[in-house]
Amino acid sequence: MSRSADIALQIEWLARLVAHDTTSSKSNLRLIDDIEPYLREHGAETHRVWNADRTKANLYAIVGPKVEGGVILSGHTDVVPIDGQDWSTDPWTLTEKDGLLYGRGTSDMKSFSAIALSLLPDMAKAGLKRPVIFALSYDEEIGLLGAPHMIAEIKDKLPAPSAVIVGEPTMMKVIDGHKGIASFRTAVTGFTTHSSQTDRGVSAVEAAARLIARLSDMRERRAAAADPDCPFTPPYTTMTVNVVKGGTQLNIMAGHCEFNWDCRVIPGDSAAAVLAEFNDYAREIEAQMRRKSPDCRIETSPMTDAPPLAPSSDNPAADLAKAITGLNSTGVVSYCAEAGQFQEAGFSTVICGPGSIDQAHQPNEYVSIDQLAEGTAFLVKLIARLAV
Numbered sequence: 001m002s003r004s005a006d007i008a009l010q011i012e013w014l015a016r017l018v019a020h021d022t023t024s025s026k027s028n029l030r031l032i033d034d035i036e037p038y039l040r041e042h043g044a045e046t047h048r049v050w051n052a053d054r055t056k057a058n059l060y061a062i063v064g065p066k067v068e069g070g071v072i073l074s075g076h077t078d079v080v081p082i083d084g085q086d087w088s089t090d091p092w093t094l095t096e097k098d099g100l101l102y103g104r105g106t107s108d109m110k111s112f113s114a115i116a117l118s119l120l121p122d123m124a125k126a127g128l129k130r131p132v133i134f135a136l137s138y139d140e141e142i143g144l145l146g147a148p149h150m151i152a153e154i155k156d157k158l159p160a161p162s163a164v165i166v167g168e169p170t171m172m173k174v175i176d177g178h179k180g181i182a183s184f185r186t187a188v189t190g191f192t193t194h195s196s197q198t199d200r201g202v203s204a205v206e207a208a209a210r211l212i213a214r215l216s217d218m219r220e221r222r223a224a225a226a227d228p229d230c231p232f233t234p235p236y237t238t239m240t241v242n243v244v245k246g247g248t249q250l251n252i253m254a255g256h257c258e259f260n261w262d263c264r265v266i267p268g269d270s271a272a273a274v275l276a277e278f279n280d281y282a283r284e285i286e287a288q289m290r291r292k293s294p295d296c297r298i299e300t301s302p303m304t305d306a307p308p309l310a311p312s313s314d315n316p317a318a319d320l321a322k323a324i325t326g327l328n329s330t331g332v333v334s335y336c337a338e339a340g341q342f343q344e345a346g347f348s349t350v351i352c353g354p355g356s357i358d359q360a361h362q363p364n365e366y367v368s369i370d371q372l373a374e375g376t377a378f379l380v381k382l383i384a385r386l387a388v
Helices: 008-020 029-041 106-118 122-123 145-157 204-224 273-290 314-325 339-342 370-385
Strands: 045-048 057-063 073-074 094-097 098-104 132-137 163-167 175-178 181-188 236-247 256-265 296-307 331-333 347-351 366-368
Touching: 008 106, 008 370, 029 045, 029 057, 029 098, 029 106, 029 132, 029 296, 029 347, 045 098, 045 145, 057 122, 057 145, 073 106, 073 370, 098 106, 098 370, 106 122, 106 370, 122 370, 132 145, 132 314, 132 370, 163 314, 163 339, 175 339, 181 204, 181 273, 204 236, 204 256, 204 273, 256 273, 273 296, 273 314, 314 370, 339 347, 366 370
Parallel strands: 073 132, 073 163, 163 347, 175 331
Antiparallel strands: 045 057, 057 132, 094 098, 098 366, 175 347, 181 256, 181 296, 236 256
8 A cells, every 4th residue: 555545534634625725814714614514523522713803713622521631733724825926736726746745735734734634533433531622723824813812712611731732844843942923014204305305305215224224233233142052043033124115206205114024032032122122223213304304203013923932841742742753852943833822821832743844835835745644643643642
């Protein structure tokens, strides 16, 4: 029997999930409507946690007895856009070629959820003594917005689990640390004049450029002072600006400019401190601008804020994942995930899932069949432990 045939059910479920276009700008309800009846058919108790306008929902489900000591399997349902990417296959149709499975979300991160769903009949038959808890969230890709509401409800309404496993792609390595992320929008208002009247006008674009340069300087200062023993890559808190909009015409002093920036903090650092340092400089620039026009201003507003996952020597979730995988060590990653949010709520949490983060967000995203098989073997062993 081929490896593909060995995990045919997992591939079938992955195809089913990939077929749902759950780009973050769209609703995820078709996917939720698809899997919730299946969960209930196999004895799961399901709960939806809605967004404000009920266009999206988190879904958590309890399989097995409602007792303490269970394990949460966490995965986000949304994916990033395919716009502007050159795909050689249909992103919404799972395509197998040379041992690889192509499709949007195959690596990030529908494979983990597909494996867990495919094993639901095994969970129902295993005689679980402690539960498996599915935790499927929305809007992870645009700031980890959905999970906190679900995490709060799980903490309030369910017996305490012993561990959370977030199935982001780690090539089935055990990850016990990730950076946090905070993102901001800075809007600069200048004073519009003809571009020949620089003595009267204030270019919002030029002011924004100075602010962006300051963020770059802040990052480079942190790089120069980085602790060489810090396990993250890069081993310091970073700030980046990747979206800028401003100005109307070449010969008009720009009246408005806006840029979005993010701050990825290592555990122990504070995004609030970064913002305070940035705002101090912004006030200096704003004061200079207002010498020409009192209407000039610089305003920065938060968009997202998700905490880091801090490595700990006392982490039962990491111990569990290492015991199942046979690995003796853990690692850290520089991307952000819902793991930090679970940890902040008091849950022992680790990241371990199939696929490579190198494929995440890429055209022709894929997961290997070998990784799907490895992830399946991991969850099979976990089910056996929960049945003892």
